């Protein structure tokens with residue numbers, strides 16, 4: 001989703017801003033722009049399309065030590081050069097970039113800007129025109145900025161330039177993520193640390209309703225009322241090489257291949273001195289104090305939550321409900337007396353999940369966030385955090401975060417079960433080790449998955465994923481992976497549910513990808529495959545060793561039955577990857593999608 005960068009210092013800002021925007025490309029965007037400021041004023045360059053297109057129009061001869069930049073993922077107004085940020089006030093004095101959604105922009109437009117000719121369809125332009133208006137009424141730029149912020153309803157991360165003060169970037173944040181990065185002779189602004197890792201690894205988090213006056217020497221954080229806030233910086237523990245593709249053609253493929261390594265890292269991070277798995281005692285107590293657990297998540301993280309429910313119910317014997325975050329806020333079920341909320345989010349920034357977190361905290365409930373990003377909003381605002389340790393996930397399609405989420409959920413269930421004196425019947429450290437080895441075998445079988453993709457998916461317009469029990473949940477994830485990157489219409493179904501309607505869609509050659517990794521339902525899922533095959537479908541069965549038959553397309557190595565999602569998903573990730581490649585899709589940056597969905 002939209003990304004912001006800003007630089008103020010002694011160097012020429014253009015290249016720093018453009019490189020920063022390239023690092024934010026993974027978030028998803030449809031247009032981009034930069035504004036640079038020197039003694040001659042502010043120059044804006046913006047373009048629909050990729051950063052590479054923007055680079056082509058930036059005037060190389062302009063030298064400026066201050067600038068802001070933006071990648072836009074359209075919400076208000078189509079993707080276009082006019083709607084791209086930065087936006088300028090009609091006087092040309094103020095130039096601004098914004099992430100988030102201004103919910104009352106229409107009201108503000110009618111109330112304050114009747115006579116102002118707006119250039120774009122965006123909610124953002126309202127902000128910059130309001131600042132101009134208040135300055136014309138006699139306020140200083142800083143006062144006008146503050147006054148404007150008090151009128152805004154919704155979410156924003158803002159960086160503002162004032163052409164009459166080229167020594168300052170004005171910054172503000174509410175709900176949308178924003179960081180300030182510190183340097184010796186410069187300071188920066190960024191939606192995430194990755195963008196500005198090129199110049200600094202020292203960052204200060206900003207909280208909602210704070211504003212920051214950034215100069216090259218100083219970063220002054222204040223509340224909207226002007227009270228000074230002091231906050232220590234933290235070191236972003238990111239390795240620049242973690243965010244490079246290396247020799248891989250796509251981040252997605254690199255991240256799929258990283259999964260065995262991530263499994264081993266998770267085991268190591270969650271092992272205590274005695275090699276037993278361990279998590280913070282406070283979290284275990286919160287689990288044990290709960291009479292019901294509510295897992296809240298979106299997309300792939302929601303699918304991981306469905307698998308997590310199986311673990312927590314079967315291993316730790318606590319009832320669990322799993323909810324889509326965008327629904328939960330408006331359609332809250334009757335809660336149990338002692339609920340514990342678990343938020344699962346790779347980015348830790350998903351606005352739909354954050355909205356639920358805010359309301360359950362207001363209701364006085366405890367919350368645990370499982371996330372890949374330390375210091376992310378969902379991590380900061382929950383009572384407890386469990387980290388995924390998966391390393392940055394750049395491809396929009398989530399892969400290693402999904403398996404990391406499932407592994408961490410299995411550890412949470414195991415440690416809770418043990419604290420309740422429940423017997424597991426297996427050693428999770430060993431079982432996860434077997435999973436990591438099995439993942440390696442699958443990652444080494446790419447050619448077979450490329451063949452499957454070409455045999456089943458090269459020309460189809462739709463595909464169905466079926467499974468029963470835990471395989472059904474993995475099927476949902478397989479369908480999401482395939483549709484988001486290859487644009488093949490794909491749906492996941494419970495095997496037994498097809499005949500209640502969806503089987504009407506089966507035509508000659510319709511691909512059915514069936515998962516058969518569970519002994520208890522092996523015969524029934526195979527029965528469902530026969531039903532669709534009899535109606536012309538083209539079945540591709542992925543089974544587990546020990547349950548295989550001759551008709552299967554691929555047999556995954558044997559692992560503990562409960563943990564099969566950790567490996568049965570890898571064929572689905574790779575099949576989706578190759579299907580997208582065959583169709584010449586932009587694998588890492590699928591159309592219309594954003595990595596970090598920071599608007600509700």
Ligand code: M6R
Nearest residue numbers: 299300301345346347350397398
């Ligand atoms: O960062 P989050 O885990 O909260 O993101 C949730 C979804 O937006 C995300 O999983 C999305 O569905 C991915 N594109 C799936 O590959």
